[in-house]
Amino acid sequence: MRWQIRGGRVIDPANGHDGVADLWLEDGRVLAVGRAPRGLKADEVFNANGLVVAPGFVDLGSHLREPGFAHKATVAREARAAAASGFTTVCCTPDTQPVIDNPAVVEHILKHAASAGGARVLVLGALTVGLAGEVLAEMHALKAAGVVGLSNLDRAIKDTAVLKHALAYAASAELTVISQPEDYWLGRQGQVHEGAVSTRLGIPGIPAAAEVIAVHRELTLAAAAGARLHFSRLSAADSVKPIVEARRRGQAVSADVSLAHLCFTVDDIGHYDPNFHLRPPLREKTDRKALAKAVATGAIDAISAGHEPHDVDAKAAPFGLTEPGMSTYDTFLPVLLAQVAGGAFDLATAIGAASLRPHQILGREGGHFSPGAPSDLCIFDPTRRWTVTDDTLLSSGRNTPYFNHAQTGRVVATMVGGEWVFQASV
Amino acid sequence: MSAADIQLDAQGRLRHFIAIEGLPRALLTQILDNAERFAPVGDRAVKKVPLLRGRTVANLFFEPSTRTRTTFDLAAKRLSADVLNLNIEASSTKKGESLADTLRNLEAMQCDMFVVRHQVSGAAHFIAQQVAPHISVINGGDGRHEHPTQGMLDAFTIRRHKQDFTRLSIAIVGDVAHSRVARSNIQALKTLGVPDLRVVGPKTLIPPQIEAQGVQVFDDLDEGIRDCDVVITLRLQQERMQSALLPSANEYFREYGLTAERLRLAKPDAIVMHPGPINRGVEIDSAVADGVQSVILQQVTYGIAVRMAVMAMILGNQALAGAA
Numbered sequence: 053m054r055w056q057i058r059g060g061r062v063i064d065p066a067n068g069h070d071g072v073a074d075l076w077l078e079d080g081r082v083l084a085v086g087r088a089p090r091g092l093k094a095d096e097v098f099n100a101n102g103l104v105v106a107p108g109f110v111d112l113g114s115h116l117r118e119p120g121f122a123h124k125a126t127v128a129r130e131a132r133a134a135a136a137s138g139f140t141t142v143c144c145t146p147d148t149q150p151v152i153d154n155p156a157v158v159e160h161i162l163k164h165a166a167s168a169g170g171a172r173v174l175v176l177g178a179l180t181v182g183l184a185g186e187v188l189a190e191m192h193a194l195k196a197a198g199v200v201g202l203s204n205l206d207r208a209i210k211d212t213a214v215l216k217h218a219l220a221y222a223a224s225a226e227l228t229v230i231s232q233p234e235d236y237w238l239g240r241q242g243q244v245h246e247g248a249v250s251t252r253l254g255i256p257g258i259p260a261a262a263e264v265i266a267v268h269r270e271l272t273l274a275a276a277a278g279a280r281l282h283f284s285r286l287s288a289a290d291s292v293k294p295i296v297e298a299r300r301r302g303q304a305v306s307a308d309v310s311l312a313h314l315c316f317t318v319d320d321i322g323h324y325d326p327n328f329h330l331r332p333p334l335r336e337k338t339d340r341k342a343l344a345k346a347v348a349t350g351a352i353d354a355i356s357a358g359h360e361p362h363d364v365d366a367k368a369a370p371f372g373l374t375e376p377g378m379s380t381y382d383t384f385l386p387v388l389l390a391q392v393a394g395g396a397f398d399l400a401t402a403i404g405a406a407s408l409r410p411h412q413i414l415g416r417e418g419g420h421f422s423p424g425a426p427s428d429l430c431i432f433d434p435t436r437r438w439t440v441t442d443d444t445l446l447s448s449g450r451n452t453p454y455f456n457h458a459q460t461g462r463v464v465a466t467m468v469g470g471e472w473v474f475q476a477s478v
Numbered sequence: 479m480s481a482a483d484i485q486l487d488a489q490g491r492l493r494h495f496i497a498i499e500g501l502p503r504a505l506l507t508q509i510l511d512n513a514e515r516f517a518p519v520g521d522r523a524v525k526k527v528p529l530l531r532g533r534t535v536a537n538l539f540f541e542p543s544t545r546t547r548t549t550f551d552l553a554a555k556r557l558s559a560d561v562l563n564l565n566i567e568a569s570s571t572k573k574g575e576s577l578a579d580t581l582r583n584l585e586a587m588q589c590d591m592f593v594v595r596h597q598v599s600g601a602a603h604f605i606a607q608q609v610a611p612h613i614s615v616i617n618g619g620d621g622r623h624e625h626p627t628q629g630m631l632d633a634f635t636i637r638r639h640k641q642d643f644t645r646l647s648i649a650i651v652g653d654v655a656h657s658r659v660a661r662s663n664i665q666a667l668k669t670l671g672v673p674d675l676r677v678v679g680p681k682t683l684i685p686p687q688i689e690a691q692g693v694q695v696f697d698d699l700d701e702g703i704r705d706c707d708v709v710i711t712l713r714l715q716q717e718r719m720q721s722a723l724l725p726s727a728n729e730y731f732r733e734y735g736l737t738a739e740r741l742r743l744a745k746p747d748a749i750v751m752h753p754g755p756i757n758r759g760v761e762i763d764s765a766v767a768d769g770v771q772s773v774i775l776q777q778v779t780y781g782i783a784v785r786m787a788v789m790a791m792i793l794g795n796q797a798l799a800g801a802a
Contacts, residue, residue, distance in 0.1 A: 247687050248686070248687035248690040250685070250686070251686055251690070251691075252499070253599055253600065254599040254621050254622030254623035254624070254658060254661060255599050255600070255621075255623075256622075257686065323484075323600070324599075324600035324603050365578075368576075368608075369576070369578070370596065370599070370600040370601040370604040370620075371604075372598045372599060373598055
């Protein structure tokens with residue numbers, strides 16, 4: 053099957069391309085951007101006039117909730133919601149029940165994802181058994197089952213020796229460790245960023261130092277172990293510099309920030325709004341701006357959705373008793389475009405950070421339109437205005453602060469491996 | 479939504495009493511003035527006024543309390559309301575019932591007002607958002623956040639002794655970090671115009687960026703209470719030693735305990751306050767707690783009048799709104 057995606061604004065940061073062009077695809081692979089290869093005739097044409105054609109987005113940490121928490125979300129529904137939001141690949145986090153610390157759970161998730169017909173689902177394995185931070189997970193077995201990386205998520209590993217061994221063993225298994233850095237002792241009682249807001253609301257705080265200390269600790273151990281380390285969902289300005297310096301020394305380290313941390317600060321919590329209860333916590337305006345700047349300069353590689361759908365009850369309690377996380381797929385594109393419109397970074401950087409860079413972090417092909425690349429793409433209307441309502445949300449998670457907010461920019465179609473996994477009804 | 483938004487009705491009258499933060503000065507003054515009117519009720523032989531006859535007030539205590547619950551109980555009864563005391567800590571939540579479900583059940587009992595104490599900050603705010611429109615909520619203390627009736631009864635006590643807030647130097651001494659009383663005191667006293675408000679304690683017990691609330695921070699007690707008109711001492715919980723915030727109660731008393739000798743650094747007519755229950759020999763010496771400058775027991779008495787004032791204002795507003 054040959055496709056001509058005709059007349060769209062093709063943005064391909066890897067190849068420095070941003071302009072109206074045709075995109076030619078054949079059998080799930082990119083053939084060319086621009087003029088058709090000699091003699092090629094498309095079987096089908098997609099008219100992308102006035103639309104943007106970009107490599108599909110990747111979420112490095114999606115909480116798909118299945119098995120174990122199907123009352124919050126299911127793999128199939130979230131994979132379809134992701135596709136409708138322009139994601140071609142999402143990485144399922146290992147905080148399921150049972151935890152993804154053995155091949156059986158990996159297979160279970162991949163089976164559900166395969167029949168969903170949505171975004172491609174990749175699986176992150178647990179770094180330690182039960183995410184308990186004590187016993188190493190069977191990393192080779194997980195790798196054989198198909199995991200693309202290992203993470204202990206926000207369950208900080210207390211014992212530094214366990215962390216050291218986990219990094220070294222992951223290096224032997226040639227698996228990237230995806231870390232959400234937080235010092236256990238400084239973070240364990242906290243629920244919001246420590247500062248004027250935690251003081252005003254009387255909520256126990258998590259100092260920025262909790263993250264910065266963990267970044268230093270993990271960089272030091274990963275360098276010694278030769279482990280490939282990725283920091284996910286950074287929240288503090290001071291985390292950036294040690295990462296940049298380590299990279300300059302030649303260390304294999306990358307980082308992402310969640311889109312929510314580029315948009316909001318601790319002040320948005322207002323009077324206990326549980327939609328802004330996140331882990332790591334939203335921090336100060338200075339942190340938000342420094343993180344956006346780090347994306348603009350490339351110091352932070354990627355922007356993640358950090359999608360965490362919840363059931364209604366998980367957020368229907370006093371702030372400290374609610375579960376952290378935000379449902380983010382549905383609003384990812386317009387919110388990312390709003391960051392671009394606000395001058396945080398340019399559109400090519402945004403798309404690179406949402407697609408090319410996470411592909412590279414995962415060691416996966418894709419995120420660009422070079423000949424031979426997989427046909428993973430999203431097509432969106434950058435000017436289409438819409439309002440977030442119960443009807444427009446495709447994720448099960450209603451835990452979004454954007455209810456009834458007007459958005460600009462909407463996904464029109466998404467293709468994974470040459471198949472349309474989403475096409476908006478016109 | 480700001481705290482003030484949820485607390486006030488369209489006419490700016492009190493609908494819930496969740497936090498002092500955000501409330502206008504005129505409203506705080508009105509609470510104090512109304513409390514003055516209710517204060518004599520307690521001195522009468524028949525300690526009752528018929529204002530809230532037929533109304534039902536439920537005391538929902540998710541955390542143990544003696545003094546606060548008793549004074550809310552008395553306040554409601556002196557207003558002739560029916561009172562339901564529920565020690566929820568020991569019942570529903572242990573059976574796994576969610577807070578929202580507990581509230582729905584209590585609503586079904588046709589109460590007019592919930593007085594809520596909860597160990598989690600923001601609980602009263604959450605409950606006020608959840609309840610049916612005819613139910614009002616008074617915060618009896620939520621986590622480390624606020625204890626607004628305590629804040630108002632402290633302001634009432636200070637006004638009785640010192641009249642004009644705008645000339646006062648007031649020091650709040652001790653575990654400010656974990657204290658909802660301190661937060662309500664700071665909000666009330668700043669709003670009422672106290673120009674010199676200080677918090678005094680070791681850095682481990684002073685929350686970060688508290689200066690943003692308009693207070694000066696001292697880690698030396700002598701400097702902190704020097705020339706003050708009012709010294710408010712806070713209770714020190716035993717847990718503070720276990721979490722390595724302090725070495726020992728003894729050292730705390732040596733550095734921050736209010737003794738007669740130290741109190742001489744404050745103004746000669748300074749008053750000493752404490753939200754209770756007091757730890758003698760930890761945050762305050764017995765000679766001071768029982769001394770002539772102590773108004774600690776008056777605080778308890780005034781607490782009833784202040785709580786009557788708040789309940790009457792809220793349910794009175796509601797009655798007016800219902801009639802209209």
